[in-house]
Amino acid sequence: MDFRLLGEIEVRSAGRPLDVGTPRQQVVLAALVVDARRPISIEALVDRVWGHDPPANPRPVLYAHLSRIRGLLRQTAAPGDATAARIERRHAGYVLDIDPELVDLHRFRRLVERVEQVEQVDGRPSPCRQRDDRPCDEARAATLAEALGLWRGEPLAGLSGEWAAQVRASWHQRRLDAVVRWAQAEFRLGRPTAVISAVPDLTAEYPLAEPLECVLIQALHAAGRGAEALDRYGAFRRRLAEELGVGPGKELRSLYQSVLIGDRHPPREASPPALAHRTAAAVAPPVPAGTPPSPEVPPGPVDTAAAAPAPSSRPRVRTSHRRALLAVLVAVVLPAAMVSARVLRPDECGPEGSGGPPAAPVERARELFAAAEAFDREGRARDARAAVADAVRLWEELNGLDPDRNAPPLAPAVLRALDRAGVDFSVPRPELLSWLGDPVHTPYPAISQAILARGWRFTAPVFLDAVVWNYEHTPGTASPRAAADVHTDVLKAAVLEHTRTRHGTPVTEFDHLLAP
Template identity: 35%
Template structure:
C-alpha cells in the first residue's frame, strides 16, 4: 500500500516513508528514473500512458530503447517503494493498467499537489472575506517549497513543470500580499514585495502591490519610482504600456487618495500594443504590400490566420512586421497584441510560451489571479 509515502517535487525530487514520528528516505535512483516518478506524481492517482512518459523524459530525442528504459525505471521505483514485495506479487504502489502506469497515492502525499490544493483553498477563503485564514493557509503552502522545483532534473516535462509550479508560487505570494494589505500589514511586506519585484521585474501585479504597500507606508515618492521603472521596462522589453491595474495604482498615488484594498483589475480596454510606427520606413515595399494584402485583403476574401517572416538576424524582420501591423490594424478593431520575446537580448532570458500567453490574457482583460 502507499500509506506513509510522501513525495517531494518542490525542490530536489525525493520521497520518504513516514512511520509514526520517524521519516525514512527512499532511494529513488538515477535522474531519469526520478523524472519518470515526477511525471507520475504530478497527476497522481491518474494513469500516465507510455508515450507520455517517453515524451516527458526525452522529448523528440528519445532513443530507440526508450520504452525498455521506462520499464527499467518503473521496476526500480517499485523496488524502492515496496522493498519487501515478492517477485510475482503485483505492485500496490505503482500499478500497470491498460490506460498506463498509475502511482497509487493521494494528492496529499505529493507536495506539489498539496501546494496547489492549499493555494486554491486560500483563494476561496479570501473571496469569502477571511484574510487571516487565507494568510495562514498560504504560509503553510509556501513552507512546502525547499528550493527550485524538480531541481537537478532536465527534459521536456521537468522544464515545463518547473515553470508552471514557479508561476503558481509567484501567484501565491501575490495572493498572500493582497490579504496582508487588507489586514493593514503593509509595512511588513514592503521588503518582501521589493524582492519579488526585483526578481520578476515584468510581473505587473507584484509591482502594483509593492506600490500600494509603499504608499500606505508613507512613501509615495518611492511608489512613483517603482511605477516609472516598470513603465520603462515594459516599453523597452515588451513594447507594452502598463496595464489597467498598475495605471490605476499610479493615479491613486498621484491623487494621494486613500489606497483601496487590492482587487482583481477591472476589465481591460481594447488592447493596442503595437510599438510606435517608425518615422521612416525605407525599402521592402514589395514584401510590405504582399503581407498587408494577406492580412487585410482588399477583396471579399478571408485574411490569412498566420503570417511568418523569416530571415537571418539583423535584416529588419521585426521592423517590417511592426510596419505592416500598423498598415493593417484598422482591419482588427478588437485590438492588437504585441510581444518582444527577447530572443536577441542577451542580458535577459527569453520569454517562455507561458509568459507570452499570460501577458496576452491579462491584456485581454483576464484577472491576473485567473491567469
C-alpha cells in the same frame, strides 16, 4: 513519507532523504507524482521523459527506470503499512498509488483551492468575500502563507525537457496567483509591512511579473513610503521597456497615478498574474499626408544663427514640493494611459494662452522638460538625460493623439532642450517654433525626438535646420514624421556632414562630436 517537487526533487522517509537516482529517473518519478492516482499511458511517459528525441527503443529503458523507482518506494514503506506508495500497471497505463497529501505540490493546490472555495458559493462571491471580515481574511492569509511556505525553489529544479518546463511554468503561475491573493488579504487586515517583507524576494525571481509589482507598490504606498513606491514603478517600467519593449499595464499605471497624487486609497485588488510575461507589438503612428516645407538652408556654413534662449528665461522649479515631484517624475516614463482620449479632448488640450488650462499630460511633459533644466543647472547630467527621454516619449504620444493641440504648447520647452544638447538653429525663432509644433507637415519634431531621446550632447553647435536639410536630401531617405521613422545612421551622417562643412572639422566618427 514525503515527496517534494517544489524545488529539487526529494523523497524523504522518516525525515531522511533517499537517493532519487539520475535526472532521467527523476523525470519518470516526477511524471508519475504530478498525476498521482491517475493512469499515464506508456506513450505519454515516453513523451514526458524524452520529448521529441526518444531513444530508438524507449520502452526497455522506461521499464528499467520504473523498476528502480519501485525499489525506492519500497524503502519508504514501513512494515505492514497499507498506505505505502506503489506503482501499478493498469489497462490505461501506469498509476502511482499515493496519498496526494504526501506530495508538496498537491498540498499546495489543496490549500489554494480551500481559499477559492471559501470565496465562491455557487460560482458567485461568498458573503465572506464580499465584506471586510477579519476572521475570513485571517484564515485566507494563514492558509495561503502555509501553501507558499511549501516552496523551496523552482519546481522540478535541475530537470530538462519540454514537459518539465511546462510544469514549471504552470506552477509558477499558480504561485504568483497565490501571492497576490495573500497580499490582498494582508492589505485588508491592515498589514502592508508583511507584504513589504515578503514580496521583494519574489520580484527578484519574477522580474517581469506585473501583479507582484502592483502589490509591492501598493504596500509601500500604504505604509507611507511613497517615494520608494515610485522608485519601484520607475525601475519596473524601465525593465519592461528593456526586456519586452512594452510599458506597464493599465492597473499598474492607475496605481502609479494614485501614488503620485498622494491618494491614500489606491486600488485594493490586483488582477491574477496573467501579465507576468506580457508582450506587445510596437505600433508606429500613421504617417500623415502633406508636403513638408524645407528651409532655404544649404548644408554649408550658416552665418545668421539666432540667439539661443537666455538662461534667465528658463522656468525654475518654484517650490520645494514641486521640485520633489519633478525629481520623482524623472524616474518614470509617464504611461500612455495618461493621455487617453478622455483627457485629450480638444477642449482640454488647448495651448497656453488659449483660455483654459492645458491638459494634465501636456503639463506633465512641460514639467519633465523643466526638471531636466533644473538638473542641468545642478550638474546632474544623468538625471537630466532621463528626464528628457521621458518627456520626449510623452511628447510623442501627445503628438500622435492630437498634434494640432498638443504640439505647439510644448515647442518652446523642446527648443530649450535642444539648446542644452548643443543643437542651434539659423532661422528665425518664431519659424522654428512653428516647425517644432507641426509634426504633421514637417520632420522637425521627429528628428528632434530622435536626437533628444538618444541623449546626444554635441561639443560644437549643430544647426537643426541644416541637419534636417542634409537628412531629407540623402538619396533614398523619406522625410520622417515619427521618431521610429528616423534612421540613426542617416541622422549621424547628416550631423557629420554639417559639422565638417560648418566648422571645418576633420572628424569622421560621429561619437567624436559628443560630449563625454
